[in-house]
Amino acid sequence: MRKRTIPRWRAEATPLLGLCGASLVMALLMTVAMLGLVFSYGLGLFWQKRIVHFQLRDGSRWLGEVWSRETVQDPTTGRPVRRIALHHGNRDLWGTAFRWIDEADVVRQEYPPDAVRIERLAWGPAFGQPRRVWAGDRPLIDPVDVRDPVWQELFASVHQDRRVLQDVEGQIDAVNDRLERVRRRELRLRHRSVSDPSAWAALQAEKARWEGVYGILALRRAALMERLQQYVLEVAIADGTALRIPLAQIVTVIPANRMSLGERIRLYAQRYWALITENPREANTEGGIFPAIFGTVSMVLIMSLAVVPVGVMTALYLREYARQSWLTRVIRIAVNNLAAVPSIVYGVFGMGFFIYTIGTAIDQTFYPWMAPTPVFGTGGLLWASLTLALLTVPVVIVATEEALLAIQPEIRHGARALGATQWQTVRHVILPAATPGVLTGLILAIARATGEVAPLMLTGVVKLAPDLPIDDRFPFIHLERKFMHLGFHIYDVGFQSPNVDAAQPMVYNTTLLLLVIVVVLNLTAIHLRNRVRRLYHQGAL
Amino acid sequence: MQRGDAQDRALPRPLTPDHQHPIPKPSSVGVMTVHSARSSVTVPLGEVVPAAVEPTPMRVSEERYVLTPIPDPVFDIQHLSLYYGEKPALIDISFQIPRHQITAVIGPSGCGKSSFLRCLNRLNDLIDGSHIEGRVLLDGQDIYAPSMDVNELRRRVTLVFQKPNPFPKSIYDNVAFGPRIMGIRQRAVLDEIVERSLRQAALWDEVKDRLHASALQLSGGQQQRLCIARALAVDPEVLLMDEPCSALDPIATGKIEDLMVSLKENYTIVLVTHNMQQAGRVSDYTAFFYMGYLIEYQRTTDLFTHPRVRQTEDYITGRFG
Numbered sequence: 104m105r106k107r108t109i110p111r112w113r114a115e116a117t118p119l120l121g122l123c124g125a126s127l128v129m130a131l132l133m134t135v136a137m138l139g140l141v142f143s144y145g146l147g148l149f150w151q152k153r154i155v156h157f158q159l160r161d162g163s164r165w166l167g168e169v170w171s172r173e174t175v176q177d178p179t180t181g182r183p184v185r186r187i188a189l190h191h192g193n194r195d196l197w198g199t200a201f202r203w204i205d206e207a208d209v210v211r212q213e214y215p216p217d218a219v220r221i222e223r224l225a226w227g228p229a230f231g232q233p234r235r236v237w238a239g240d241r242p243l244i245d246p247v248d249v250r251d252p253v254w255q256e257l258f259a260s261v262h263q264d265r266r267v268l269q270d271v272e273g274q275i276d277a278v279n280d281r282l283e284r285v286r287r288r289e290l291r292l293r294h295r296s297v298s299d300p301s302a303w304a305a306l307q308a309e310k311a312r313w314e315g316v317y318g319i320l321a322l323r324r325a326a327l328m329e330r331l332q333q334y335v336l337e338v339a340i341a342d343g344t345a346l347r348i349p350l351a352q353i354v355t356v357i358p359a360n361r362m363s364l365g366e367r368i369r370l371y372a373q374r375y376w377a378l379i380t381e382n383p384r385e386a387n388t389e390g391g392i393f394p395a396i397f398g399t400v401s402m403v404l405i406m407s408l409a410v411v412p413v414g415v416m417t418a419l420y421l422r423e424y425a426r427q428s429w430l431t432r433v434i435r436i437a438v439n440n441l442a443a444v445p446s447i448v449y450g451v452f453g454m455g456f457f458i459y460t461i462g463t464a465i466d467q468t469f470y471p472w473m474a475p476t477p478v479f480g481t482g483g484l485l486w487a488s489l490t491l492a493l494l495t496v497p498v499v500i501v502a503t504e505e506a507l508l509a510i511q512p513e514i515r516h517g518a519r520a521l522g523a524t525q526w527q528t529v530r531h532v533i534l535p536a537a538t539p540g541v542l543t544g545l546i547l548a549i550a551r552a553t554g555e556v557a558p559l560m561l562t563g564v565v566k567l568a569p570d571l572p573i574d575d576r577f578p579f580i581h582l583e584r585k586f587m588h589l590g591f592h593i594y595d596v597g598f599q600s601p602n603v604d605a606a607q608p609m610v611y612n613t614t615l616l617l618l619v620i621v622v623v624l625n626l627t628a629i630h631l632r633n634r635v636r637r638l639y640h641q642g643a644l
Numbered sequence: 645m646q647r648g649d650a651q652d653r654a655l656p657r658p659l660t661p662d663h664q665h666p667i668p669k670p671s672s673v674g675v676m677t678v679h680s681a682r683s684s685v686t687v688p689l690g691e692v693v694p695a696a697v698e699p700t701p702m703r704v705s706e707e708r709y710v711l712t713p714i715p716d717p718v719f720d721i722q723h724l725s726l727y728y729g730e731k732p733a734l735i736d737i738s739f740q741i742p743r744h745q746i747t748a749v750i751g752p753s754g755c756g757k758s759s760f761l762r763c764l765n766r767l768n769d770l771i772d773g774s775h776i777e778g779r780v781l782l783d784g785q786d787i788y789a790p791s792m793d794v795n796e797l798r799r800r801v802t803l804v805f806q807k808p809n810p811f812p813k814s815i816y817d818n819v820a821f822g823p824r825i826m827g828i829r830q831r832a833v834l835d836e837i838v839e840r841s842l843r844q845a846a847l848w849d850e851v852k853d854r855l856h857a858s859a860l861q862l863s864g865g866q867q868q869r870l871c872i873a874r875a876l877a878v879d880p881e882v883l884l885m886d887e888p889c890s891a892l893d894p895i896a897t898g899k900i901e902d903l904m905v906s907l908k909e910n911y912t913i914v915l916v917t918h919n920m921q922q923a924g925r926v927s928d929y930t931a932f933f934y935m936g937y938l939i940e941y942q943r944t945t946d947l948f949t950h951p952r953v954r955q956t957e958d959y960i961t962g963r964f965g
Contacts, residue, residue, distance in 0.1 A: 427772070514809055514811060514812075516767060516770060516803075516805070516809075517805060517809040517811070517871070518811070518821070519767065519770060520765065520798055520802055520803040520805070520875075521798065521799065521802055521821060521822040521825070521874065521875065521878055522797075522799035522802070522822065522825065523795070523822075523825045524795055524825075527825045531821065531824075531825070532811055535813075
């Protein structure tokens with residue numbers, strides 16, 4: 104035998120191996136860096152910091168939380184300057200909630216023990232030192248301490264009233280829904296030119312009844328509001344002037360400088376819980392993102408329901424029934440190429456096809472009396488889900504075809520040799536064997552769909568939609584409704600918000616939650632697939 | 645291709661328990677006979693392709709011998725030709741297959757044995773571009789007639805494949821597959837069919853306690869018997885077996901061979917095999933195929949002891965193949 108002439112390092116491709124390892128490390132680093140950024144910002148921003156009081160060289164005084172510190176170059180001297188981003192809140196007074204302070208300008212820095220952060224329903228948080236509580240125009244608690252049981256009792260009772268108020272508002276919402284239904288019936292009667300006076304009379308009677316109920320509820324609401332408005336908390340803001348905040352507007356009062364570690368952890372958990380479960384406030388910069396989570400998950404589920412049957416049936420026909428020819432090859436190439444079409448194109452197509460063609464047709468057929476108001480002829484959850492299903496169906500088709508290809512011909516022919524028809528073979532032998540592959544396709548489809556934003560913006564996502572697509576009102580599932588989505592929420596809050604700084608925690612935490620949802624949905628599908636695979640190998644499928 | 649030796653030409657011997665022996669004797673396996681085959685033509689051991697053995701050219705003999713008529717035939721094959729596209733795989737095959745007997749089909753690789761088997765239950769229909777000429781009569785009825793229900797035909801004439809191919813289902817579901825697609829739903833009936841089929845396939849005692857375990861957990865030989873049970877469960881008239889033992893060890897092979905002999909009481913079996921000893925041991929009639937032609941068809945005893953055609957003799961004595 105001839106002596107080997109290729110050097111060992113070339114035969115074993117040692118440098119290439121090093122390159123492979125380096126690429127892997129790069130990919131890992133990028134993932135870790137991205138996750139690290141999201142986690143550190145997202146998880147850190149809900150941690151209650153101490154409230155600091157700055158006195159500056161020019162005599163001005165500021166109270167708030169230090170948001171970040173950074174070093175910049177002074178444009179005139181070129182020397183580095185350290186500065187502080189201070190979240191001073193009270194946007195109702197100053198129009199902004201943040202300001203930069205040069206560290207050199209700080210004369211005095213202290214942490215006043217009675218300083219509080221007040222979460223409000225409007226205008227974002229306020230920072231100050233509580234002075235007294237007013238009931239109308241007489242002082243009720245003076246001075247007030249937010250750890251004092253008297254204050255806590257008052258605040259709790261106000262909260263109670265606010266919950267009652269919310270309840271009443273919920274009822275008003277329900278009555279409005281009734282009135283809307285009556286209005287639709289009226290439109291329907293008019294559209295059909297019904298002249299039967301009894302029908303109209305019944306309609307009028309129902310309308311009058313609900314309007315009566317509405318009147319009563321509105322009165323109750325007004326009374327509650329008035330009662331709630333009479334209690335006012337007066338706080339001294341940084342420069343000592345008084346700020347009066349109605350108790351009804353206050354969500355919580357946080358004595359940030361007097362909290363134990365346990366209280367801080369509890370507050371942190373509460374904030375996170377509120378983020379997940381509550382409706383947004385303040386142009387989405389505060390409150391929670393529950394409707395967005397709900398919208399994202401329901402959209403992905405509806406998409407899955409649509410994409411799996413269509414994808415599987417297409418692949419089955421292409422692989423099992425159609426004669427393999429140049430036509431099936433062309434179709435296969437076309438399907439693969441569909442996966443590369445920019446998603447915004449799908450959005451445009453979804454809008455043109457689903458909304459304007461099918462939606463309008465549905466409206467003309469089933470809801471002619473609603474014209475010109477569209478029901479299905481406008482963006483909505485159903486259309487957005489179907490658009491995403493269209494976007495992801497190539498993935499499912501390709502994965503299913505791969506799974507079908509992997510089934511040995513002996514198994515197929517074995518069933519046919521026993522007299523099974525093509526369909527019986529597909530139904531009882533081939534489909535069970537292909538199910539894990541189908542689920543792999545679904546996993547990929549979910550991963551792709553959860554992160555898509557562009558097509559949704561054209562087909563039904565909105566900035567704010569507190570009415571969930573599933574609720575307790577007939578017919579319970581409202582697929583025509585517009586919905587919120589985490590991905591769009593990130594874009595909206597992060598880049599379209601009037602108060603970008605305040606929205607920062609929102610952006611990172613929304614990103615975090617979106618990642619969590621993608622992971623959870625994927626893990627569910629992977630678990631399902633492994634289960635199916637196990638069942639299949641145990642022969643139980 | 646294995647080579648038969650002089651002793652093997654005295655086949656078939658009566659079925660003795662020798663092939664059930666855990667370590668089969670050389671003559672029953674056929675893989676150890678090479679030396680004797682060489683010595684029979686006085687060629688020194690270890691030499692490659694001795695000149696004394698004239699390599700037969702790739703030429704189909706003009707001589708043919710087909711035993712006819714056969715008493716009580718199940719299949720009457722008349723001038724059957726099979727084409728894959730333009731390429732002929734079988735050319736003008738005519739012979740009859742007797743009822744409740746084992747008919748072996750032998751021949752070198754690529755001679756069309758398996759294709760022929762698949763013509764008998766129209767499994768070739770599944771291959772794009774295949775078509776046949778001639779007629780195949782099953783009990784006097786042309787199976788390629790347009791009025792034939794192909795799925796019904798495949799239940800009457802079922803095929804056991806070369807490689808065990810149990811479905812990835814439980815043992816029970818494998819056997820019940822055929823009855824179920826025929827529409828049998830009653831549990832009791834299915835239970836009875838499953839037990840009967842597994843008993844017929846001599847597998848019942850081995851699996852009766854784990855009917856709902858996966859069929860894939862069985863050994864190769866058990867899987868093949870399961871496939872036979874699965875075929876029997878549709879109550880066929882004819883069992884086609886396409887080299888059912890080629891993927892099995894000698895012990896499993898012995899079991900399947902015993903099984904075939906016991907099944908011929910109730911079923912007609914057509915067996916394709918590479919193994920001439922096997923054909924000699926179990927079959928009643930043997931057909932020798934070569935390059936798509938039927939060269940010789942006789943009673944097995946006669947074919948192996950007094951082949952009428954030179955090419956058959958060359959093949960069974962191992963001079964080519």
